[in-house]
Amino acid sequence: MSSNFLRDHAESLKAFADETQRRAAAAPSDFFLQLAAKNQAAAALSVSRQAALSEAEEIGELVDVRLIGPRANGSIPLDSFLDTIGPLTKAWKLAAHRLRYGHDAIRGAASDVVNALNFKLAGLAPGSTHVFITGNASPDLTGDSLLQATLNQTFRLLNSSQADFYDAVDAVGGRSAHQLSEFMKGLDKAGLAVQFSWNSSEGLRRWEGKPDEITRVRALLDTINEPEKYSETLEGSVAGITDTGRLALRTVEGKVLVRFPLKLTEQVQKLRIRSHAKIIVETSKYWDSVEKKDVFKRHLISVE
Numbered sequence: 001m002s003s004n005f006l007r008d009h010a011e012s013l014k015a016f017a018d019e020t021q022r023r024a025a026a027a028p029s030d031f032f033l034q035l036a037a038k039n040q041a042a043a044a045l046s047v048s049r050q051a052a053l054s055e056a057e058e059i060g061e062l063v064d065v066r067l068i069g070p071r072a073n074g075s076i077p078l079d080s081f082l083d084t085i086g087p088l089t090k091a092w093k094l095a096a097h098r099l100r101y102g103h104d105a106i107r108g109a110a111s112d113v114v115n116a117l118n119f120k121l122a123g124l125a126p127g128s129t130h131v132f133i134t135g136n137a138s139p140d141l142t143g144d145s146l147l148q149a150t151l152n153q154t155f156r157l158l159n160s161s162q163a164d165f166y167d168a169v170d171a172v173g174g175r176s177a178h179q180l181s182e183f184m185k186g187l188d189k190a191g192l193a194v195q196f197s198w199n200s201s202e203g204l205r206r207w208e209g210k211p212d213e214i215t216r217v218r219a220l221l222d223t224i225n226e227p228e229k230y231s232e233t234l235e236g237s238v239a240g241i242t243d244t245g246r247l248a249l250r251t252v253e254g255k256v257l258v259r260f261p262l263k264l265t266e267q268v269q270k271l272r273i274r275s276h277a278k279i280i281v282e283t284s285k286y287w288d289s290v291e292k293k294d295v296f297k298r299h300l301i302s303v304e
Contacts, residue, residue: 003058006051013044053123053132057199060148061137062122067129069192076129076190083186084194085131089119091172091179096150098173099245102261102299103282105175116146142265149245149262151198154180155205158196158217165220166286170297171245171259174224181221184214227284231301234258235278238271247300249277260300267303278304 017040024030024037056062067076067084093109096117101110108114118136135147157168157180169177187194187209194209207213236251247258247268258281260268271277280301288295 003051003055006047006054010044010048010051013040013047017041017044049123053134056122056134059137060145060198060200061134062199063133063135063151064195064197065131065133066195067131067187067192068194069190076192080186080190080192081129083189084183084192087179087182087186089133091176091183092119092150092154093117094176094179095153095172096146098176098261099149099153099171100146100262102259102264102301104173113146116140117150140262142262144262144265146262148201151205152200152244155196155198155200155207158207158209160220162220162290166288166295167297169221169224170284170286170299174226177221177224181218184218184221187214188218223289225287225289227286227297229282229284232281232283232298233278233304234281234298235276238273238275238277240273241268241271247271247279249279256298258298258300264300264303268300271303280304 017037020033020037020040024033027033053062057064065085065088067081090108093114094105097105097109097113100113100116116136120134122132122134137145137147139145153168153171157165157172157177160168172180193211193214194207196205196207196209198205209217234249234251234256236249236256238247239250239255240246240248245259245262245265247260249256249258258279281298282301284297284299286295286297287293
């Protein structure tokens with residue numbers, strides 16, 4: 001059901017409940033009327049909460065997390081819950097910091113990043129340990145939604161293959177990737193699987209965290225070593241700019257892809273296709289222990 005239908009239904013139930021409450025207030029000794037008023041108020045509140053969740057899902061602000069396993073039968077030991085959801089939310093915040101500023105947070109994510117995401121535990125649902133988490137999908141001054149960008153890159157990493165793994169890791173940053181690894185360890189320790197779903201602007205995103213898939217992603221994450229980092233000045237012709245935060249520059253050595261943080265979106269948007277550009281980038285050199293080769297990833301620092 002749509003959020004509009006649920007919202008209208010909740011308002012109707014509340015009006016009905018308010019009328020019953022007025023009658024109950026005038027007849028305090030009427031047990032059944034008091035009970036009816038209480039039940040009607042609870043029903044109106046329940047539908048109102050359903051409407052809020054439905055609206056959050058429609059605008060891309062709802063993440064549906066389902067923990068699955070013999071110990072997740074509607075409840076879960078608190079330590080197990082903290083060992084899983086705690087690292088997951090830290091991973092999101094650290095990824096958001098890197099996406100906004102182009103570098104990993106020194107400690108925790110900046111307060112403006114945490115406030116922009118505005119993660120909340122929005123509710124529980126029947127079944128396994130079924131958790132609803134909401135955030136703030138509103139765009140910032142550049143027109144980008146930090147929440148949307150963060151979740152897009154997180155789902156991309158979780159579903160990545162060996163071929164695009166290092167690019168996905170570089171997008172969220174090493175600290176976020178480490179917290180995702182801790183999240184996987186928490187699942188293993190608790191004997192849990194997990195299902196994620198998120199209704200993005202581009203359609204439904206899912207990750208089926210079954211035991212073999214958790215093992216696969218953990219194995220990839222465990223191959224990450226701290227990359228060698230250094231600054232470079234690149235010059236060339238602008239070959240492309242994407243809304244996913246990529247600038248393509250055609251240099252004398254070939255085409256180079258550079259990821260730019262959200263805070264530099266305005267600078268990048270001033271560039272024109274086929275125009276000459278001079279940029280400063282931070283280059284990260286990863287060692288791919290599976291393919292036995294260096295992998296280079298570049299982040300924009302500034303446009304000269």
